[in-house]
Amino acid sequence: MKKTVWVLVVTLLLVLILGLLCAWVSRNTVSSMKEKTALIAGLIQTQEYEEALEETKNLSSQWERRGELLQIWTVHEDADEVTVLLEILSVSLEEKEGLHALLACAELEQSIEHLYHRDALKLQNFF
Amino acid sequence: MFTVSLRAVALYAVSVIAVRIMGKRQIGQLQPYELVLAILIADLAAAPMENVGTPLLYGLMPILALLFVHALLTLMDVKSIRMRKILCATPSVIIRKGSIQYDEMKRVNYTLSDLCEELRSQGYLNIAKVDTAILETSGKLSVFPKSEYAPLTPGDMGYSLRQEGVPLILVMDGKIRPEHLQASGKDEAWLMEQLGKAGIRDLESMLIASLDTDGKLLLQEKSKNAQRIILNALRPEEVVW
Known part of the structure; x- marks a missing residue:
């Protein structure tokens, strides 16, 4: 009986702590990266490609730092998609191809959002 | 490939721990909710094991969650007769x-x-x-x-027999089991003396030494043609366990 109560408490704590911690890190990373993506999109629309490229490099280094951690609990294909889109965005900005860069930016925003939303506690995810 | 192997070992370890926590029961003795848990654990462990792209936590977290539910149901099963009827049905x-x-x-x-x-x-x-x-x-x-x-028992025949207790395995595979030796109330010197009586000098050569509640010590060596030896090692009043 005592063992069962211990298992009950320990598993509940582990599920809650790990679940909340993963969700918190994912949400923070995703919201900060989304803000940066919106900023980059704005710079592209005003054709400030140099500044946009600089912001994209910052975003890439942020992703390098956080991406490895996120891959502990997110599907690796989802993380790889963000890496690839960041590369496409950088190349488009270097070539000053505004339309391609905007498209990459939109896709990147979706992919970043996907990192958190697949696991978010929502009714549509539950079903 | 090493990653896949290591992940498999980790998931296997967690699955074994999970099943061990469930308790010592054979498949045929599992209650319905325990059987479902055993099946689900196997399936949950298999998914991240075969796909490196799936995080290990995708297998581990659901197993933890199911262990929590299992512990909860076990508590309800023990504490409430009504819940037991719902969960396990009645005979x-x-x-x-x-x-x-x-x-x-x-x-x-x-x-x-x-x-x-x-x-x-x-x-x-x-x-x-x-x-x-x-x-x-x-x-x-x-x-x-x-x-x-029904089979005839000594009780049916009016016999009163002394209750046979659990024998103590004093030596197993050449190694003394201290907890059993301690339970018998004897020490290593006494054991070696008994082995000496049977002509056995080397403890390592012993396969088994078992002391029963009648005070009889069964000895057998590991060698191919070793014979079983039974010694009257203790008097009935010396049997303390």
């Missing part, structure tokens, strides 16, 4: 006073073939010899023969 009497309870069999989807098969497996060829048969919640059939067909 069904299939044969009562020698009469087959057909309605009960239909209710629990138990066929006559199942009944005959289970009776045969328990050594009853003739159903007429059975007084009571109860289908337990684990799916096992408990069979009680009519008094005239």
